[in-house]
Amino acid sequence: MLNIAITGASGRMGRALLQAVHSTEGLSLVGATVSPGSSLAGADAGELAGVGNLGVALTADVGIAFADADVVIDFTTPEATLRHLDQLENTGKRIVIGTTGFSGTQLARLKQASEAIPVVFAANYSVGVTLSLQLLRMAARVMGESSDIEIIEAHHRHKVDAPSGTALRMGEAVAETLGRDLAKCAVYGREGQEGPRAEDTIGFATVRAGDIVGEHTVLFASEGERLEIKHKASSRQTFALGAVRAAQWLKGQPAGLYDMEAVLGL
Numbered sequence: 376m377l378n379i380a381i382t383g384a385s386g387r388m389g390r391a392l393l394q395a396v397h398s399t400e401g402l403s404l405v406g407a408t409v410s411p412g413s414s415l416a417g418a419d420a421g422e423l424a425g426v427g428n429l430g431v432a433l434t435a436d437v438g439i440a441f442a443d444a445d446v447v448i449d450f451t452t453p454e455a456t457l458r459h460l461d462q463l464e465n466t467g468k469r470i471v472i473g474t475t476g477f478s479g480t481q482l483a484r485l486k487q488a489s490e491a492i493p494v495v496f497a498a499n500y501s502v503g504v505t506l507s508l509q510l511l512r513m514a515a516r517v518m519g520e521s522s523d524i525e526i527i528e529a530h531h532r533h534k535v536d537a538p539s540g541t542a543l544r545m546g547e548a549v550a551e552t553l554g555r556d557l558a559k560c561a562v563y564g565r566e567g568q569e570g571p572r573a574e575d576t577i578g579f580a581t582v583r584a585g586d587i588v589g590e591h592t593v594l595f596a597s598e599g600e601r602l603e604i605k606h607k608a609s610s611r612q613t614f615a616l617g618a619v620r621a622a623q624w625l626k627g628q629p630a631g632l633y634d635m636e637a638v639l640g641l
């Protein structure tokens with residue numbers, strides 16, 4: 376049996392993760408956290424996720440929530456994730472991180488923690504998006520130098536970071552393949568920019584609307600033709616089940632930083 380603790384259990388992904396852990400054989404929920412001061416502390420995690428009583432009380436105390444866990448699954452905020460890493464660093468426990476929106480300094484801290492404990496960190500846990508990274512590298516190799524590359528993403532109105540971590544990861548995959556530095560070639564929105572499109576740039580456009588779960592399109596457009604690699608998520612369960620798969624895979628791994636491509640063996 377693999378013991379799982381879920382942080383941010385009352386969030387959109389937290390609830391999806393509670394359902395995914397509940398529906399997966401061989402997993403046992405042993406802890407679930409909510410934000411410090413949350414009125415939900417003490418309530419049963421299963422009731423929150425609509426799967427009946429699981430006998431696991433929501434708590435703001437990570438010491439209690441992590442005590443019996445083999446793997447923590449964390450989809451919260453960058454600040455909360457770093458606090459969870461501080462807590463886990465000397466315990467030998469493992470963590471699957473889905474949080475996005477880390478600054479460069481925060482990412483450096485995450486990488487440092489992965490020297491001590493096994494960490495899976497992916498901006499997107501869906502199988503389709505993970506596979507699309509390989510398709511994007513292939514497209515970049517064949518068409519990248521002769522195409523204008525633009526990444527368009529859409530998410531629900533509550534999303535706090537932009538562009539999405541997935542869009543940035545897709546941009547990195549394309550830029551790396553073309554030998555470009557995304558920090559130098561990315562263009563985020565074009566308001567105020569005059570003149571024609573600069574060659575070798577990768578453009579990002581963001582849509583925030585309604586309840587869109589997550590859509591990404593990468594456009595390779597040249598004279599006379601256009602290739603679009605598109606992914607649409609229609610349910611958060613795809614991310615939650617991917618994160619659960621990562622937790623199962625992580626059990627057998629030594630300390631290190633892994634991504635979803637490693638989990639899927641791509």
Ligand code: NAD
Binds near residue numbers: 475
């Ligand atoms: P959300 O706002 O619905 O949920 C975040 C939850 O974290 C909230 O319930 C909040 O109370 C809780 N939280 C904040 N600080 C906490 C703390 N110190 N302790 C415990 N809980 C705390 O957001 P969401 O839509 O569930 O997304 C969460 C994160 O996951 C975002 O960064 C989002 O971009 C990312 N995400 C990643 C993937 C992926 O596949 N990697 C998919 C979807 C969302």
